[in-house]
Amino acid sequence: MVSKYELMMIIDPSIGQDEINKSLEGFKELLVANSWEILNENVWWEKKLAYKINKSENWFYVLIELNLDGWKIKEISKTVNLDRNIWRYMFVKQGS
16 A cells, blocks of 8 residues: 655765765665655755764755555665665654
């Protein structure tokens, strides 16, 4: 069953803006290839963290709103876990 989700990602800012954009485009292609509809994308450029992640105080934050089948999250998570540039990510189901 298709539901609305938000995907939050924190990406390593030290890889540079070109690499970040390339990584995001590849990730969005993966989402679309899995029949996930991207509704909205909100990108926050480098900001300061409240606590350090991987010895860094800065982060690159992306929030993507999606329509997707929840059972496919596990499948995509395997791919995300292999990307060392994505420090944290979380899927949150919106509404009921």
